[in-house]
Amino acid sequence: MAVTLSDVADVAGVSTAAVSLVLNGKKGVSNETRQRILAILEETGYRVNRLGRALRQSRTGSVGLYMPSSAVHFGYYTETMLGVAQALHEHDTSLLIVPNAPSDLGVESFPPVDGFILMEPHSDDLGVEAILRQELPVVSGDTPSAGLPRPWGIVESPNFASTVEVFDRFRNGGAQRPGLLLIDQVSTWAGELEAAYRRWCEDHQSEPRVLVVDILEPNDDLIAKLKPWVESGIGCDAILAGGDGIAVRIAGILRTLGHRVGDTIKLISGVDSPMMEFHTPRITAVDLQPRQFGRECAELLLELLDKPRPVEPMRRQVSAPLIARESG
């Protein structure tokens, strides 16, 4: 079996408490003894048992991450998760993935974690509610919809400002009839894009053109939907395509419809990804900085772990620069 504190203590001829003091760098041990214990720690290859420690301290040293099961395609969530994992790791905290939390657990508990990160809480997700209802600290990426218990902290992207920036760019580039294409309406993110767009339209006396499509729709159906929406001279001449990866697909369809992307029609993606850079023509996109976003969520949660629950959720923003390329 593995070496325990008590094994080390025996070898060193001291109590386990003394070894524990050394391990945690606390005072109460002479320098001489400390050195001796450190040497023994080293040569026996001792490793702390995190369970024992966690049980005693009621601190597990890990946090849970809950992600929506939908829309996990493309790299956005991987990136976010990696940001979270990296930031946590720098603070010796590990990351537990919680898939599809059941709304009722019975006697089984959530895995032992000190807090939760909730990515993009969808309004129709039962697991989200179960998590928010606990007493544990929770940070959510994007604001959960009204009606749910509030989290301790919220990390946001400046969706309103980004959207305005996109449509201003379209306008400055000469577009007359810019439109918004979405792949869902349940995420807070999509909701904010739409609100910002409608607001922009009001401000610029432009008629709003919103199209919602299903990412899983077959190509033919999608073409049929898009054709009238982008018809030359009447339909959109500039599109903000929200949703990871959809822009590339739209670009392909526009081409088959006889458009030249970046020329006869502008296209900007609401989510940047390597695809955008490598597509021909390269696609202008909003860089949500998922890695940074994940990192920020983790860091906020770690801060909140040591504090009492704030009355109002603490808010953080992660910038989302527009990466200008040839498509729009």
Added chain:
Amino acid sequence: MAVTLSDVADVAGVSTAAVSLVLNGKKGVSNETRQRILAILEETGYRVNRLGRALRQSRTGSVGLYMPSSAVHFGYYTETMLGVAQALHEHDTSLLIVPNAPSDLGVESFPPVDGFILMEPHSDDLGVEAILRQELPVVSGDTPSAGLPRPWGIVESPNFASTVEVFDRFRNGGAQRPGLLLIDQVSTWAGELEAAYRRWCEDHQSEPRVLVVDILEPNDDLIAKLKPWVESGIGCDAILAGGDGIAVRIAGILRTLGHRVGDTIKLISGVDSPMMEFHTPRITAVDLQPRQFGRECAELLLELLDKPRPVEPMRRQVSAPLIARESG
């Protein structure tokens, strides 16, 4: 604070041991008492403390997942991870993400897990070695390179067969000079593709044409590299593009070089993704079934947890069907 076993026992007027027996469905409690305890469990809202349980049983109920930090773009790894998470969850086991394991831990240990899943172990990754060197059960997705300690289990894709299938398809489709394009050579996967291709070339008296590119290379450089490689009448007239997402990029470049993908040149992707389906033309691809692959890794590990270490690693295969589309 939360309700503990002992709280429940007090209310019920029995010992904690009795409650524990009920919790674990063991016999030794009368039906009457059992019902009473169950009722109290319910009404107090008791939840097991997994730490206490884990400490006692030296079973944590979670496993670690280690993924290469490179090549996490695109959805392949997210899918794999979700497969792992789902399968584990069905067995009440949670998933711990371990980023960039340090090769030397000092006194700090790995997070408390019962076993590890190692995805696509790269030959140059120090963390991989640190994990394999532990006494814990380890399952690896793809065989680790020689020289490393062997894992307990290995899950593989039939890379050799898939590659042969691709090139047979090229040949049957009339291609004269099929080539292989890779984005790295450190992964076992890439190595197997190349070996299979060279073997196929020998068997069919075809001259091997292998091109290795960096996924992060700027477009111009890539175009410069590809131009001679696919020159009409001399260069490749069919390409297997290994590496997630690269095929779409190659397709774009081929078009700018004047080719018509699926017509003047065939293209097949070594990794399927939603992009392939939505690209125009749709891109034929090998579906590695990442979700199934992840699931298989998890299930194999769970099996191995209860057994002694096998002498030879246990092997499993996940099929990888070729999804025929228009590009090749």
Added chain:
DNA sequence: CCAATTCACTTAATCGATCAAGTTAAGTGC
């Protein structure tokens, strides 16, 4: 009717760490 078995529990040890509360010895101040 007595020994043996079964049942329904309880007691107490245990997992591996941490930590409050001692204990002992040496040092300090006046």
Added chain:
DNA sequence: GCACTTAACTTGATCGATTAAGTGAATTGG
């Protein structure tokens, strides 16, 4: 020289569960 502090430890309780061993009562067998 006596009271008091400080340093360097040790003791023993504790976190929340599981589990081997024990106990007393009821049941069974011959």
